[in-house]
Amino acid sequence: MSFAPVSQGNTLQFPITNRIYSTGSRYEECYAGMQADEPFTTPPDGRLRRNKGSREEEISGPHSDGFIDEDLRVGGPYLCRIPAHYIALPKTHSHYQRLVAENQEVKDHVSRILEAARITPTIVEFIGRLSEVEQEASPVLTLLVIALRERLDPAWLDTARILWNYLRAEGFTNMNVEIVDLNMLKRLEVSESGLEENVSHYIGEMVEEEIRDGVYWRYITSIAVFRLGWSTNHVENPVTLTITIEPDAPLREQVVSILNSKELSFVAVMIIRGDIPSLTYLSSPTPDRWEDF
Numbered sequence: 001m002s003f004a005p006v007s008q009g010n011t012l013q014f015p016i017t018n019r020i021y022s023t024g025s026r027y028e029e030c031y032a033g034m035q036a037d038e039p040f041t042t043p044p045d046g047r048l049r050r051n052k053g054s055r056e057e058e059i060s061g062p063h064s065d066g067f068i069d070e071d072l073r074v075g076g077p078y079l080c081r082i083p084a085h086y087i088a089l090p091k092t093h094s095h096y097q098r099l100v101a102e103n104q105e106v107k108d109h110v111s112r113i114l115e116a117a118r119i120t121p122t123i124v125e126f127i128g129r130l131s132e133v134e135q136e137a138s139p140v141l142t143l144l145v146i147a148l149r150e151r152l153d154p155a156w157l158d159t160a161r162i163l164w165n166y167l168r169a170e171g172f173t174n175m176n177v178e179i180v181d182l183n184m185l186k187r188l189e190v191s192e193s194g195l196e197e198n199v200s201h202y203i204g205e206m207v208e209e210e211i212r213d214g215v216y217w218r219y220i221t222s223i224a225v226f227r228l229g230w231s232t233n234h235v236e237n238p239v240t241l242t243i244t245i246e247p248d249a250p251l252r253e254q255v256v257s258i259l260n261s262k263e264l265s266f267v268a269v270m271i272i273r274g275d276i277p278s279l280t281y282l283s284s285p286t287p288d289r290w291e292d293f
Helices: 096-101 104-116 155-169 197-211 252-261
Strands: 028-032 049-051 073-076 084-088 121-131 140-147 176-181 189-192 220-229 239-245 267-273
Touching: 028 252, 073 155, 104 121, 104 140, 104 155, 140 155, 155 176, 197 220, 197 239, 197 252, 220 267, 239 252, 252 267
Parallel strands: 140 176, 239 267
Antiparallel strands: 028 049, 028 267, 073 176, 084 121, 121 140, 189 220, 220 239
């Protein structure tokens, strides 16, 4: 099975320009959801939290070997930010014969490793990956495994490392391993908040006023209110206060405290490293960049 590059569509995207942080999945540094209706199933204030894609708050990005361990995506040593193009290996690629044309031996071994870890994939492919929001210089050679993650435990990350070590031993020294939940591949939908204009302005200006005198104010590049989520029905996505920063600034809990004190329980918070939201994608990769990677 091969993939064509993902259709670009009209969805708003965040450009991420700081390349040192390109190992990781989504745009957010951290997130706090709107207050839930059943607080006893969530933290005391009712807001579910994520830090760099993981509900395990102590996780702070890639491990020392470059591997990441997020709720819905693990692997390394280098993973493109998503959404990312799926690029079939061309016949001129140096690994085409072993990974595509005569790949049964390698694929069988990969399948045995996945089976031993009780991972049931829907797709296992050797492809090139190229981020749509922060394009690498050339496609990133990747073993892509798409499955459903039924529980958060070390199995996925351990398996990704086992696969990587096996492929390196087979001579694929530039290979990366990506094991991803199908839900992670949904596009982030960004739309207007749907609130009255004066309400959106009030939320942004109120938070700005509260944090203006703080030590991290100088790191903030924008504050805005959108609806952000993965439903194509935008009204189902939560109203989200979006703060873009350069560089890192641990603002989330301060902002959550401000929203809670103003009884803005319906407003989520997303902290993003990078630029302000953009209406456009980077251009699709051109064929001459697909020859070898």
